[in-house]
Amino acid sequence: MKTLVIADHDNGILKPETSKTINAALKLGFAVDVLIAGENVAPMSEAVASIAGVNGVLVADNSAYAHQLAENIADLVLSLAPDYSHLVASATTTGKNFMPRVAALLDVAQISEIIDVVDADTFKRPIYAGNAIATVKSLDSKKVITVRASSFDLQDEQTPAESRVVDSVFSSELSAFVSVEQTESERPELTAAQVVISGGRGMQNGENFSLLNGIADKLGAAIGASRAAVDAGFVPNDMQVGQTGKIVAPNLYIAVGISGAIQHLAGMKDSKVIVAINKDPDAPIFQVADYGLVADLFDVLPELEQAL
Amino acid sequence: MKVLVPIKRVIDYNVKARVKADNSGVDLTNVKMALNPFCEIAIEEAIRLKEAGTATEVIAVTIGAKASQEQLRTALALGADKAIHIETDEKLESLHVAKLLAKIVEQEVPELVILGKQSIDSDNNQTGQMLAALTGRGQGTFASKVDVANGTINVTREVDGGLQTVALKLPAVVTTDLRLNEPRYASLPNIMKAKRKPLEVIAADSLGVDLTPRIQLVTVNEPAKRSGGIIVNDVAQLVDLLKTQAKVI
Incomplete structure (x- = not known):
């Protein structure tokens, strides 16, 4: 064996x-x-x-x-x-x-x-x-x-x-490489990072994702996203955390403006500590969060960046 | 170009699965069932290929109990031309499914097989790749864009680092990812029309495939529950607790 x-x-x-x-x-x-x-x-x-x-x-x-x-x-x-x-x-x-x-x-x-x-x-x-x-x-x-x-x-x-x-070369005629669009990022990879901060539909657009940058810099975090944010075109597909995207289990996961659909939870609920920031107190994300903050993310994010 | 779309009946994606009390599996009694979301995307893409004049015929196929004909009717209502139901009450594994589908590929000779990358119940992500291997075809998995031209299909794939595009010789197998398209809804007239479209039923055990289990399901358990958290008042308290209590920053 x-x-x-x-x-x-x-x-x-x-x-x-x-x-x-x-x-x-x-x-x-x-x-x-x-x-x-x-x-x-x-x-x-x-x-x-x-x-x-x-x-x-x-x-x-x-x-x-x-x-x-x-x-x-x-x-x-x-x-x-x-x-x-x-x-x-x-x-x-x-x-x-x-x-x-x-x-x-x-x-x-x-x-x-x-x-x-x-x-x-x-x-x-x-x-x-x-x-x-x-x-x-x-x-x-x-x-x-x-x-x-x-x-x-x-x-x-x-x-x-x-x-x-190993000398053997297998080169099939069935498929050929055409091109790759590599996402360039200075940040750690999502699946390897100790801290992940993710944005959801609540971020409203792609530009607002920059509000996560300062916090990610301070925490050495990778930036992720929910399917809703990827589908809406805010951010590229390789940032998706979830059942069929990336599965992460960092020490700290911060979910910002993410409601917490079953499919998203599947990708992050094994994180050691989960923080949820959402203005909807009934958002399901709070059921898995260790620390929940019910507030408008646009108020909270600049404050959080400052406090770190 | 003939397109084959294998589909699957699964638990509705909005329903949270519950483990049976005897730990023998997931309780599906009286649970809402639906077409697997990735399969909807596969059907949509096949229909778009037909609307674009690239595909000539779209055939939907499923494997399962009689009830899965409901999902075939959905596929027909969305625009598939005919449906094949491989009937079985057995719980089959991806390898079995791929082998049964290979028989249909042999029979129908589609130039393109397009199917969901994963079903949201077993979460295996295997069938398309296995089918490609068994039929000696190239594979374009996790597709977010397909482009058919001159006996080739270019498939843009959602990969961990971004997007990769490969060129496959037809015939080929493609599996769908979320961003390939946004599936349409079936209109009422099309739902009515679908009832008259051809639906062929084939007994799974008539196809000469060995369906002996290769995997034994020992037990099914609930995942570890997270203990309840607390709601903090403000950012200052949050940062303080992350530092002093959770000790993660």
Whole structure:
């Protein structure tokens, strides 16, 4: 029994989800190898090898893997699968994209977004927007698993493990990369930040989101949004926190002008401390908040920035 | 171009799911059911492709008990041309669903399959990718824009860092994200018309797919409850409590 974790990275930067996913994978109880696939990934392979508990690193460096196209990554993982009992990836948009393809090609089920490892076959995962937690047992001989990284801790560092090169190149004709629009931000990533401040429909427009900037600067926070704010075009899609957006669990989550639909709560209710600022005292967000402030956000935000 | 739209009947998105007292699952008795929101977006996109003259026929398909025909009628009322109901009372997993859908793909040979990225009940986000793999097609998941031209479909995908656009050779599989479109409502005349549109029923076990469970549901529990919080009077008190009580800033 042996586990293969597929590392997640973006533009040459290893995502913190990888370390947390390795943490989850180690709970299975077997040796953990990590595959890093991409173009010019050598510098990152060192970082992967230095994550505590990593047994060995497999480096697949080729332009075919540059944009993490699901067709190519799935074929690569499939070629390595015979050596492993468990295949594990982060439930990021990358992992969610290629892993079910791997599972189908192996003719096994996938266990999506686990939040806990009970034993090597049994896992906990949220269903119905996190309103229920299912404990499921995989009956397949090989397990394909994605991990909700926010439910696991970062791993410490270690003396780098050995790396080996994987030469196989899978370059499917089915799909090709066209372009990417990367959202540029100096702030920490939503899924990695210790503090997140999110705005909702109550922000009224995109410009008003700048009211969150000063507070985010002072707290070193990432800025998120509810679906309503994204749908209304206030802010880009990658800021959405919720059931089908990003799942966050920071130390402090500040919800501003967010009513608290089931779908939004699903993305943030595991935060350690939740603050809600909303002028509607009946907003459902107050039911999950540790500290609620019933007030007009346009009065409160400048005051809060000053007070910090 | 023929377009196949697989859809799913799920709990209404406004309803909060309740765990059964015996922890065997979620209680769906007398709960309002609806078309999965991502499936509505998929139907809308297929119909827009037809209105634009790109698609020639839109076929909706669902897998489930007899009651899921209600959602097929909704799809027909929204503009689908015909519907296929793969009937089963079993609770199926994504892999089973993808295999059954692959049989329909074999039979109907659609150039495009467009379906929701995720159902809001099982929250798996697997079926489209599995179907693409089983039918040897390229996949464009989490689509916020699609563009069909000359045997190719360009799909703009909502990814963690922003937007990624890929070009897929047709035939292909696309899964929908929230920003792809805003679904329309069915008009009353169209709802009436939908009752006369063709709806074919196929028994799931007649399709030659092994439906043996691969996952055992051990138990279903309520998530940990958050203990009740407090309402603060003003910003000063909030900041003070965050510093001294919660110790998070």
